[in-house]
Every structure is written in structure tokens, then in C-alpha cells.
Amino acid sequence: MEPTEDLLDRQLREAIPYIEDDGFTARVVQKLPPAKGRRRSLRSVILIGSSALASGAAYILSDGGRSVVVELSRLAAGSIWWVFGIALASGIAVMAGGLAAAMAKPGQLQP
Amino acid sequence: MELTDADLIARVLVDDDQHAFSELVRRHQSAVRGVLRQLTRTDVALADDLAQETFLRAYKHVRSFRGEAKFSTWLYRIAYNCFREDARKRKELVGVDEAQLQGELDPQTSDPGLRHDLMHALSLLPLNERSAVTLCCQNGLSHDEAARVLDIPLGTVKTNVLRGREKLKKMLQAWAN
Numbered sequence: 041m042e043p044t045e046d047l048l049d050r051q052l053r054e055a056i057p058y059i060e061d062d063g064f065t066a067r068v069v070q071k072l073p074p075a076k077g078r079r080r081s082l083r084s085v086i087l088i089g090s091s092a093l094a095s096g097a098a099y100i101l102s103d104g105g106r107s108v109v110v111e112l113s114r115l116a117a118g119s120i121w122w123v124f125g126i127a128l129a130s131g132i133a134v135m136a137g138g139l140a141a142a143m144a145k146p147g148q149l150q151p
Numbered sequence: 152m153e154l155t156d157a158d159l160i161a162r163v164l165v166d167d168d169q170h171a172f173s174e175l176v177r178r179h180q181s182a183v184r185g186v187l188r189q190l191t192r193t194d195v196a197l198a199d200d201l202a203q204e205t206f207l208r209a210y211k212h213v214r215s216f217r218g219e220a221k222f223s224t225w226l227y228r229i230a231y232n233c234f235r236e237d238a239r240k241r242k243e244l245v246g247v248d249e250a251q252l253q254g255e256l257d258p259q260t261s262d263p264g265l266r267h268d269l270m271h272a273l274s275l276l277p278l279n280e281r282s283a284v285t286l287c288c289q290n291g292l293s294h295d296e297a298a299r300v301l302d303i304p305l306g307t308v309k310t311n312v313l314r315g316r317e318k319l320k321k322m323l324q325a326w327a328n
Contacts, residue, residue, distance in 0.1 A: 048316065048323050052273075052288045055266050059181040059188075064199065068176050068206045075167045 156222040163213050172213075176206050179223055182290060183230050189285040190234045192274040201237060205230040220299060227286060227300045238278075272322045273315075279307075280315030287312050 102108055115123060154162075154171075156178070162171035183205055187198035208229050209216075216225050273281060279301075286297040287308070294312070298305045 048269075048320055049288060051266060051269050051323070052284070052319075053291075055270050055273075056185050056289050059184045061177060061180055064180050064184070064202070065173050065176045068180075068203055069169060069173045071203065071207055072169055072172070072210055075169055 157218065160213065160216065160218075160222065163210070172210055175209075175222070179226055180206075182223060183226055186227060186285055186290060187230055187234060189273060189289070190231070190278070190282055193270075197237070201230065201233045204233045208233065220296065224292065224296050224300060227290070227292070228302075231282065231300055231302075268322065269319065272319055276315050276318060279303075280311045280318070283308050283311035284315035284319070288316065 099105060115126075154174070156175065159168075159171040159175050162168040163175075180202065184198055184202045187201045187205070188195060191198045191201070205226060209226055212229075216222065273284060276284065282301055283297055286292045286300060287294060292300065294305055294308045297312075298308045301308065
């Protein structure tokens, strides 16, 4: 490398001064949108609340869960292949859902 | 022990931790503002506005950062996009008259300090050469990283760096004589 090039590279590197923050970071943070933490907890409350309401409604509508007990005993009394089929179908459905979620990639954003 | 950029990004992603993000801003503000000052031809106010926009976009799109490149490279990419959009809005001419450059490079008319002259000459290079030299020679990005930041082919980056350096070298030789 020629001495001039060497000098040029050195001068270019040294020519960048460190820019003091001088409140820059604070100004950026001030302009950030509100943190999602609170919104997330609100969403949790809504989800848990609506689930509890739905469970309560289901309990009342199923006559204290009696219809569920009846259906379960009917299922238990039925063919073993029928139970096996339902279990297999449920397993496949859950597995497919899990695979789809795992393979889903977030879109490539170009900020 | 000081947290790495990756640790801080993970905190932003998982907890939306704004303190972690402010630490990232504090770490990278000088480099980002420095590059933007070069791109805007040392317009400090405009460069700082664009730097602010850069970090706000980075926060908004942090989920799209996949860690394939360095966080600083990703930030430079956003900064360059912000600059380009702003330049388009302002219809800035992205080149400079060679005669004007030669006039400015005349040591008789330049300020005495070599470093000042160098920065001044750098600010007068055409945008494509200026951005390539700023990223590669000043901020230590590889040609490949600069190509990603500027979204141009690797060969073009190399050519721009070479051309920019040649012009700056001429100025340096004139100063040395």
C-alpha cells in the first residue's frame, strides 16, 4: 500500500469524531410508542375473563355438566374403534396446528 | 457484565423493554449520526432528524431483525433508507459537478487542516461514492456489508470506494505538496 493510501485510510478513520449524546437518546425514547406491556396484560384479562364467562355459560347450559357426563358415558359404552378414531383425529389436528404455527414465518419487513 | 446487543434486542422483543432499547440507541447513536452527517453533507440538524427517524423505525420493526447481519449494519440500512426517502422528497441532486469538486480541492482555497479538508472533500463526492467510502473506509464495514446497506451489487460498491478514494487521494497529494 502506498504511503498516501495508508495516510488516507488513517485520516478517514480518525476523522470521525465521537458524537456526544447530548440528550439525543432521551429525545428518541420520548417519541417511542407506549410499551405494549400494559396492553398485553389488558389482553390477558380480557381473554381470561371471556373464557371464564364462556365456561360459566357452558356449565349452566349443559345443566350442570350433566349432558357432558351423559355423552362421555355413551362414548365409553361405544365401540373402542370409535374412541380410537376420535383420539387419532384429535391428535392429527393438534399436530397439524402445531406444525403450521412452527413453519409460519413472519413477513420480511423492510424498515 | 455489559449486555450484548443481542441480549438487549431479546429484551426489547420479549418484554418490549424500552430501557434496553434506549441502551441500544445510546450505543449506536454516534455512528448512525456520523454516517448521516456525511450523507447529508454535514447538515447536523437534518442528520439528527433522520437519525431519530432511524431509531424509531428500528424500534417499530425490531421483529424483522433476524440477526443475520450485525445490528449496526441493520441500523445503517435503515438510516440510508431514511436518507434516500428524504432526499427524494427534497429532490436533492445526488451528484456533484466535477469542476466544483476540483475547485474545492484546490489547497489554495481549502482550510489548512488536513482532516477538515478531507471531510470537506468527502462531503463533496457524489452520493454513491460518498456513502461507500463513509461506510467502508470510515465505519469499517466490509464491501459485502456495505452492498447490503446500500442495496447495490458488490462490484458497484468496490468501484465506488475505489473512485471515491482516488479523488480523495488526489486531494491528499495536493495537500502534501
